Amino acid sequence: MKQFMRLLILSGILIPFSFANAQLKVFACVPEWAELTKILGGKHVKVYSATHARQDPHKVQARPSLIARLRSADLAVCTGAELEASWMSMVQRRARNRKVMPGRPGYFEATDYVRLLEKPKRLDRADGDIHAEGNPHIQLDPRRIKVVAAALAKRLKSIDPKNSNAYQQRWNSFDKRWRDSMARWKKKAKPLQGKKVVVYHREWIYLLDWLSIKRIGSLEPNPGVPPTPSHLAKLRTLQKPDMIIVSPLNNKKPAIWLRDKKGGRLVTLPQTVGAVAGTKDYFKLFDTIISRLLKAGN
């Protein structure tokens, strides 16, 4: 009897615990959406990121672990606009999980909710690995992140209605904090307005657009094509850039070459959360980006 009671008490403790632990399983294609989902979902979500900050999201393999992860996911959060085109559709078809197929509520594409820049006027592979819908690297524009976050919060509420209030609260507090931070970042970054930069890959356009920085050239002759000697020779005719922006994934040699020829400061910026030390969360990511730009821009 005593043992039975003990069991009853124990199960009374454990059962609600196991229910409380029934988290929403989220498969994020890239680290930035993993981070955003964690911010908005808190303890109600369990997030797995298919790529880490040192991987190029264009070139991920449809590897077995991704199929296994997507198999049991409740929600997949991706960028869209063909960024994950070379692997995600294969993983989706192999994982045999109908919840996360395109068109279902369990599949979320961030670029569905924002206007994309650099929509190509002509579609020709001679122009490199271009995306028909526009530049998909929206993760470095706080304005667009806010729009995506709003849509993502809505989506979380709709597929996990029992935690709807919690998602709403988390969204409200994120919204307020984000607005405050945006104002702060913008103010701090004022001296950067009108600066001229050369970038490696064209993944910075949204950041530059937000901060009113001018891109005068890129080291890649065409998106996704590594710098060539003939293209670098052309860059020598450019005006002097204030900064040359690379990500930790890029080969620094062409950037150093250009700096030595044309001047300007070389600055390595994190292209996503966790790409450099101290950028584990989205707020710190922008703190770091702006302080690095300010340091290099003066």
Place this chain on the structure above:
Amino acid sequence: MNTARMRAAFAFALAASLCLPASVMASSTQGLDEVKQMILQMKQQYEERIKALEERVRVAEEKAESAEDTATRTETRVAEVEIEAPDSAPTSANSFNPAISFVLQGGAVSYDLDPDDFHFEGMPLGGEAGLHDEGLSLWEVEMTASANVDNLFYGQATLGIHKHDGEYEIDIEEAFLDTLSLPGGLGLRFGRFFSDIGYLNTHHTHAWDFADAPLVYQAFLGKQYRDDGVRATWVAPTEELLVEVGAEVFRGDTYPGGGNSGDFGDVKHGFIHIGGDVGDNSSWQLGISHMDVDVKERASSGHSHGHGDAEGPTFAGDSDLAAIDFVWKTDFPSGKKLILQGEFFVRDEDGQVIFSEDDDQALFNYDGKHEGWYLQGIFQFNQRWRAGIRYDRLDADNKLAMVDADLDGDAAALDEDEVFEESGFESSDHNPDRWTLMFDWTPSEFSRVRMQYARDNSREQSDDQFMIQYIMSLGAHGSHQY
């Protein structure tokens, strides 16, 4: 703020300079005290005024700051409206067109030995097995169209235009449908498709890391096994480790099958895939397969590019094939990549062979035990350059026994030794092997140019094989499998 403070200081100084001479002139100490007190009072008053002024300045500054904030916020809000996606994207009828892509492959090849004579002793070739044409040629054009049929099915069709005996023929390489919405991790594929045996078999040739098939694929799978059939797969609800179990049933019309009898499937195949990650940068997959082929009538050597006469030997019986494949991929943080890959096949065939020569026929029993494997490593130096090495090996041990040297019954019996040798079913002590070196250049995701050298000991004599190959993709950006 500064001007306010200066103004106050000036006023104080003026007052003091007016008062001081008066105090000096005052003779009584009482008068002096009064003056002192007056000055103190004045000082206090001025100090209070200065404080008030300072406070006003501070408030004004704060107001300005918050106005600036509001301005930034309004700006942000305006920007937000601008960056939101338009509600309706224009659609047109052709936006429902399937994704279409073409893959062109071709190159230049040089051999020491006659490519038409390519064979393995004891393992007669079938299906598409054989070497590329010597010289400069277009090898293959592949056209793939794919799309979701509706919310339940995905469809894909690949038409291949191959060069065969000097002529191009169009062939439905693959045409299949996948279910999209079955519950519980289940999936079905039906139509014509590449069997999921081994690792490379499901990959189209343009995704291979060498310009030609492993010897074991040439010997056991007719280069690549595809047929009409049904596949069912189940992906286990694990979280980190992939466990995929599948079963396939094929019609059995193409090598290693042959002569479908009209039953529901002469080829039965079961497989399991297990795979996962090791650390942040490495991944692996292991596959185990068993295929049971009920062969009604399988012609061999009839396809080895010109050599076989149409009346080649035909095999009927059982063919069992087991395979283990393993792939390891590491992406180093420096951008370099390593792929290690190996497949090991064992085949057991048991049945009878009919051999024909002119108008005479012979029948013999055939019991074959075959092994074949390859191991390869690819190293990617940077975004564009890769190099690879591969070693292939085959081993055959056949037992042949004449049943009837005069099957056609015209009393002219064929010579036993001659029949065994010419049928290609007689195994020898020579074990085919091959070393291959590869070097390729990938200027973009859509093009690749490859140079390859192989020392091929498939036959008694060694063959030095040089190849230059190009692989070019046009059109839709297909997704690649692991």
